[in-house]
Structures are given as structure tokens and as C-alpha cells.
Amino acid sequence: MQHLDDWEQSWGTFARHPSLSAAPARIDDVFDRYLERLGGNYPFHHPRYAGQMLKPPHPVAMAAYMAAMRINPNNHALDGGPPTSAMEKEVVADLAHMLGLPKETLGHLTGGGTVANLEALWVAREQHPDRGFVCSEAAHYTHTRMAKVLGVRMDTVPTDAHERIDLNALEEVVQKGDVGTVVLTAGTTGLGVVDPIADAIALCRSHGVRVHVDAAYGGFFALAAQRDDVPPNFPAADFAAIAEADSVVIDPHKHGLQPYGCGCVLFRDPGVGTVYAHDSPYTYFTSDDLHLGEISLECSRPGAAAGALWCTLQILPLHPTDGVGAIVHTCLEAARTWAAAVREASALQLYMPPTTDIVAYAPRIDGSAADLNTASRGLFERAMTDERAPIFTSLYQVPAERATKHLEGVTPVHADQVSVLRSVLMKPEHRSYAASIVDRLNAWAEA
Structure with missing residues (x-):
């Protein structure tokens, strides 16, 4: 920010008001507690996080x-x-x-x-x-x-x-x-x-x-x-x-x-700019x-x-x-890699082919929609709570009747809505990790 420093030098420096000051020890204490609390977040930056639409901004943007x-x-x-x-x-x-x-x-x-x-x-x-x-x-x-x-x-x-x-x-x-x-x-x-x-x-x-x-x-x-x-x-x-x-x-x-x-x-x-028409007596005067x-x-x-x-x-x-085009293309490929791995998995099945970079899938069962709901939630919780290397997915609610049309072995009884698993692959790194992550999910589903 050299330009800002030059500006301050040309206009003269000034003393900050004492009311803005804080004791260094207090600042250290607050930030120690703040960073500790931030540690409770999920690892949004990591390929093992494929839950919601969360990804870290680019370092340049930060x-x-x-x-x-x-x-x-x-x-x-x-x-x-x-x-x-x-x-x-x-x-x-x-x-x-x-x-x-x-x-x-x-x-x-x-x-x-x-x-x-x-x-x-x-x-x-x-x-x-x-x-x-x-x-x-x-x-x-x-x-x-x-x-x-x-x-x-x-x-x-x-x-x-x-x-x-x-x-x-x-x-x-x-x-x-x-x-x-x-x-x-x-x-x-x-x-x-x-x-x-x-x-x-x-x-x-x-x-x-x-x-x-x-x-x-x-x-x-x-x-x-x-x-x-x-x-x-x-x-x-x-x-x-x-x-x-x-x-x-x-x-x-x-x-x-x-x-x-x-x-x-x-x-x-x-x-349509005319729709916004308004006046401000103190705002729009510099240009x-x-x-x-x-x-x-x-x-x-x-x-x-x-x-x-x-x-x-x-x-x-x-x-x-x-640039951005190469990044989003890689995310599309990641979703197709993930879907292909699900198709080959013994204990998982694809809900529907991905259109963009979100994949929906479910445990392979032979039972009711209620059984599918239980199996999906069980796999979701098992993956997220693994002590060694958790995998973060999410759940998506679909009508039970629709689930039976997309998934094999499921009968539409005892449930109006059922949960399937959903993975958002919006980090380009997901392409490299997709197959191995699905392998682990499949192992847990088999168990």
C-alpha cells in the first residue's frame, strides 16, 4: 500500500485517538480465544469436504x-x-x-x-x-x-x-x-x-x-x-x-x-435503471x-x-x-469421476447422473424407502465422524416415490420423503481424490 503511505506523508500524519487503543495483552487474549473457536469449523478447503457449497476464496482475492x-x-x-x-x-x-x-x-x-x-x-x-x-x-x-x-x-x-x-x-x-x-x-x-x-x-x-x-x-x-x-x-x-x-x-x-x-x-x-430512480441530497454530487x-x-x-x-x-x-474456465471444467470432470466410481461400487448406487458438479447417490439396499432413509443417514454420520480421516458429504431430501424410480431395490412404503447422499465437488482438487473418496464411502456402506 505504498500509495496510501505516500498520501499520508503528503497530507501529514496524525495521532490516533486514545479511545481506539487496546492493551496488547487483551488483544492477544481475545485473538487466542477467537482462533480457538474458529477451529470448530469443518475443513472446507480440503477435498474430503464435499458437503455444502463452501470453498475457500482464492488467495489473490483474500x-x-x-x-x-x-x-x-x-x-x-x-x-x-x-x-x-x-x-x-x-x-x-x-x-x-x-x-x-x-x-x-x-x-x-x-x-x-x-x-x-x-x-x-x-x-x-x-x-x-x-x-x-x-x-x-x-x-x-x-x-x-x-x-x-x-x-x-x-x-x-x-x-x-x-x-x-x-x-x-x-x-x-x-x-x-x-x-x-x-x-x-x-x-x-x-x-x-x-x-x-x-x-x-x-x-x-x-x-x-x-x-x-x-x-x-x-x-x-x-x-x-x-x-x-x-x-x-x-x-x-x-x-x-x-x-x-x-x-x-x-x-x-x-x-x-x-x-x-x-x-x-x-x-x-x-x-430498467429508471425503476431505481431516487434522490439523495448529500450523496451523488462528485460526478x-x-x-x-x-x-x-x-x-x-x-x-x-x-x-x-x-x-x-x-x-x-x-x-x-x-483461468476460471479451466477450474470449473475440472469440477465438472470431478463430478463425472465421482459418478463413475459410484456406478462401479458394490454398496452404492447413483441417484441420477450429474448435470454440473453435484452428485447424488445412495446406499444400495433391498427394502423400503424408510430403510433407505436410515441407511443414507447412517452412512452420512459414519463418514463425518471417522476419527482417522472423516469425509464430509450432505443429505438431500427427495420424494419417496421419485426415489423408487431412480434407485433399484427400494419400495415406496413407510416414508413420504427420503434422504440420499449429496456431494458438491466445487474444488478442482476433487477430480484427483474423487475415486478414492468413493472407495472409502463404499467400504463404510458395505459394513
């Missing part, structure tokens, strides 16, 4: 974030952080370009996917205040919750055999003429499934309905869709179709290697250029998040075969 925190810029207004505001506009343009959206796309970073989806649905409501929303039963729960916050009806339609939004059911709803926006998902948080976005957008357009794509989890897989070596069961055409959506949400704090929280909302039509706060529901937002993402993308660009 360093850039901490460097900016010495200044603590606020990207709400240009005078709160002129350099990081410019960086935010650049990375937003990069994300829009990655998704194929037009150059004039309007957008900004947010505190995460929930806030980003709230903004997208808020704009959707303002554009069609007399119409409702539609999403699938596999969409993230935030959409139904945000619809309640906005006071808008949200119709939920069933999914097909592949856990995607059912197009026939969707058509029945949108043809009634009272739907303003359909929410499609590019990477469900349950199974990583991608809705048939290309066909769904065509359907919505034929009925004059807007489309919002929630790509919070799967958006960066758009880079994989641009490669020649697309992996099996990967819906490249649907990722390409995201470019036709009216709004898109993507989370750099997932596959973008960023610290929490860093989401992003993008709008194809820059004219005639657009301030990010003028197109955001959030006010204070960390400039450090924009700086961290900018530095990361300078080093790991959004390129299909390099």
Missing part, C-alpha cells in the same frame, strides 16, 4: 480484499470509493460478456444471490405490477420468500423426471395471461440441475412473459459451454440461451473464487457519471468485494480453457 479494507471503500457512491467503483463496472461488464449479454447490460454487485434475486424480482414486479411470478418446485426457496416480501403471487410448477421445470406444466400456467415473469434455474442448489432454458425462453416469449435466470450457483459453467470438449450430460445449449434472458443473477462468491458476500444482478435492458447506488436497492456495499473480484479476474480470466 489479499486484494484485505488491501482494500485498509481504506474500507463504500461503492454506493463514487466519492465513497472512486477506484473500486470503476473496478466494479469493469467486472460487471466481464460477467455480462461471459454470459453473452449485450454490451449495454446494466448491473452491479450485491451482498449475495438472495439480494440479487430480490432486486430482479422487484424490477419484474415494477414492470408488470398486475402479474405474478412462476418458478419450479426445485427452484431456490428464496424466490417464493421474496415474492411474499414483494406481495406478488408465485406459482410453483412441478419438475420433470430429470428434476427440471416441466415445460408442459409451465405452458399451462403462462397461457392464462396473468404471469409477468418466469424464474428459470441454471444450477439448482439441490442437485445442480439446469432447467431447459432454451426451450423455456422460447415458450415464454410466445406468451409475452419475461424471463429471469437464477444462475447464482451455475452461472460460471457458461464458460464450459463454450469449450469443444463439453462433458457428458452437460446442457451447453441451455447455458448459451442465458444470453436471451431479461435478467440474470450470478454469485462470484461461489465458483468465482470470492469471499462472502459477492453476488451480481444483470439486466439486459439498461432502461455527473452514474453512481452505482443509483441502480441498486442496497446502499452501503463493500468496495473491497469489487477490488477482490477485479484482481482475481486479472489473474484468472473468464476464459473457456484458461
Whole structure:
């Protein structure tokens, strides 16, 4: 931070107020206790952790974030952080370009996917205040919750055999003429499934309905869709179709290697900026250029998040075969390696082939859905509590009737919902470790 040191020298140093001081011994004591408590976390950085959507940010992102925190810029207004505001506009343009959206796309970073989806649905409501929303039963729960916050009806339609939004059911709803926006998902948080976005957008357009794509989890897989070596069961055409959506949400704090929280909302039509129109008598005075706060529901937002993402993308660009593209492609390969190992395992079976980098599987049993539920939970707990080298997975609830269609030897009795195991392979290191981890899970399942 030599520039900041030069600035302090040119403007003169000053004495910190004594009220900001703390005794060194007290600081040491607090941090010793703090670090001890942090030790209670699971090893999110390790390949043996394949439970939830958690991964460490890239060291470049951490360093850039901490460097900016010495200044603590606020990207709400240009005078709160002129350099990081410019960086935010650049990375937003990069994300829009990655998704194929037009150059004039309007957008900004947010505190995460929930806030980003709230903004997208808020704009959707303002554009069609007399119409409702539609999403699938596999969409993230935030959409139904945000619809309640906005006071808008949200119709939920069933999914097909592949856990995607059912197009026939969707058509029945949108043809009634009272739907303003359909929410499609590019990477469900349950199974990583991608809705048939290309066909769904065509359907919505034929009925004059807007489309919002929630790509919070799967958006960066758009880079994989641009490669020649697309992996099996990967819906490249649907990722390409995201470019036709009216709004898109993507989370750099997932596959973008960023610290929490860093989401992003993008709008194809820059004219939606008028929806945000407001005035502040003390904020937007340092420049005639657009301030990010003028197109955001959030006010204070960390400039450090924009700086961290900018530095990361300078080093790991959004390129299909390099940088972030190479990383997410390796995660896709990891999921297919994991799935292949499950297929070969004697005591495990695949729930369904992975679409992105999430794999669902279950113990191989011959019994009821209740027995499957017990076996899945038992294997989950056995793996997580192993004293030598625990393996962290997660559980996913599915309807018992659907489980019996995907899994052999299971009868749909004594249970409405059953648990299967779920592994999120969002670290590229998972590709090297996938087969050996499944081998250990299989050994425990056999026992």
C-alpha cells in the first residue's frame, strides 16, 4: 500500500485517538480465544469436504480484499470509493460478456444471490405490477420468500423426471395471461440441475412473459459451454440461451473464487435503471457519471468485494480453457469421476447422473424407502465422524416415490420423503481424490 503511505506523508500524519487503543495483552487474549473457536469449523478447503457449497476464496482475492479494507471503500457512491467503483463496472461488464449479454447490460454487485434475486424480482414486479411470478418446485426457496416480501403471487410448477421445470406444466400456467415473469434455474442448489432454458425462453416469449435466470450457483459453467470438449450430460445449449434472458443473477462468491458476500444482478435492458430512480441530497454530487447506488436497492456495499473480484479476474480470466474456465471444467470432470466410481461400487448406487458438479447417490439396499432413509443417514454420520480421516458429504431430501424410480431395490412404503447422499465437488482438487473418496464411502456402506 505504498500509495496510501505516500498520501499520508503528503497530507501529514496524525495521532490516533486514545479511545481506539487496546492493551496488547487483551488483544492477544481475545485473538487466542477467537482462533480457538474458529477451529470448530469443518475443513472446507480440503477435498474430503464435499458437503455444502463452501470453498475457500482464492488467495489473490483474500489479499486484494484485505488491501482494500485498509481504506474500507463504500461503492454506493463514487466519492465513497472512486477506484473500486470503476473496478466494479469493469467486472460487471466481464460477467455480462461471459454470459453473452449485450454490451449495454446494466448491473452491479450485491451482498449475495438472495439480494440479487430480490432486486430482479422487484424490477419484474415494477414492470408488470398486475402479474405474478412462476418458478419450479426445485427452484431456490428464496424466490417464493421474496415474492411474499414483494406481495406478488408465485406459482410453483412441478419438475420433470430429470428434476427440471416441466415445460408442459409451465405452458399451462403462462397461457392464462396473468404471469409477468418466469424464474428459470441454471444450477439448482439441490442437485445442480439446469432447467431447459432454451426451450423455456422460447415458450415464454410466445406468451409475452419475461424471463429471469437464477444462475447464482451455475452461472460460471457458461464458460464450459463454450469449450469443444463439453462433458457428458452437460446442457451447453441451455447455458448459451442465458444470453436471451431479461435478467440474470450470478454469485462470484461461489465458483468465482470470492469471499462472502459477492453476488451480481444483470439486466439486459439498461432502461430498467429508471425503476431505481431516487434522490439523495448529500450523496451523488462528485460526478455527473452514474453512481452505482443509483441502480441498486442496497446502499452501503463493500468496495473491497469489487477490488477482490477485479484482481482475481486479472489473474484468472473468464476464459473457456484458461483461468476460471479451466477450474470449473475440472469440477465438472470431478463430478463425472465421482459418478463413475459410484456406478462401479458394490454398496452404492447413483441417484441420477450429474448435470454440473453435484452428485447424488445412495446406499444400495433391498427394502423400503424408510430403510433407505436410515441407511443414507447412517452412512452420512459414519463418514463425518471417522476419527482417522472423516469425509464430509450432505443429505438431500427427495420424494419417496421419485426415489423408487431412480434407485433399484427400494419400495415406496413407510416414508413420504427420503434422504440420499449429496456431494458438491466445487474444488478442482476433487477430480484427483474423487475415486478414492468413493472407495472409502463404499467400504463404510458395505459394513
